[in-house]
Amino acid sequence: MADDLRARVLALLAEHHVMTLATHGRDGPWAAAVFYAAQGLRLYFLSSPRSRHAQQMAESPQVAATIQHDYDDWPAIRGLQIAGRATPVPEPEAAAVRALYERRYPLIGAGAGLPQAILRALDRIRWYVLEPTDIHLIDNRLGFGHREHLRCGDGAG
Numbered sequence: 001m002a003d004d005l006r007a008r009v010l011a012l013l014a015e016h017h018v019m020t021l022a023t024h025g026r027d028g029p030w031a032a033a034v035f036y037a038a039q040g041l042r043l044y045f046l047s048s049p050r051s052r053h054a055q056q057m058a059e060s061p062q063v064a065a066t067i068q069h070d071y072d073d074w075p076a077i078r079g080l081q082i083a084g085r086a087t088p089v090p091e092p093e094a095a096a097v098r099a100l101y102e103r104r105y106p107l108i109g110a111g112a113g114l115p116q117a118i119l120r121a122l123d124r125i126r127w128y129v130l131e132p133t134d135i136h137l138i139d140n141r142l143g144f145g146h147r148e149h150l151r152c153g154d155g156a157g
Helices: 002-015 052-059 091-104 116-123
Strands: 018-025 028-035 037-039 042-047 062-068 078-088 126-139 147-151
Touching: 002 037, 002 078, 002 126, 002 147, 018 042, 018 052, 018 078, 028 042, 028 052, 037 091, 042 091, 052 126, 062 126, 091 126
Parallel strands: none
Antiparallel strands: 018 028, 018 062, 037 042, 042 126, 062 078, 078 126, 126 147
């Protein structure tokens, strides 16, 4: 059963591109939409270290996230609710993460063809990884409020 649930979670991660990341710090809660690339259950994203959510992750790496389509039909809702830790990617791993991200978003690897504004922004970012500890899969197609729990433990492999 857990293998089937994991496969369905991985399929949803592959289907989607944006997660809403929720953080908390001295200045209160915050949410930000970020593009992600998944490797197993690990979710990699980029942000400016000066952004509010990055500063809050530096204070407290415990985060939550959601991934879903923008539905208008309640019985069709499917998505993920995620709890875990978001931390900066260690510098030696950054090139591999960027390559993963470029495979998912070829625009990032466009080099000279990349708009200057994006090139400048990429010079100011930092790579982060969200390692889930718990994922809940929501699938109202299986019954209103249907929810399944995937415990990821330490390391989201």
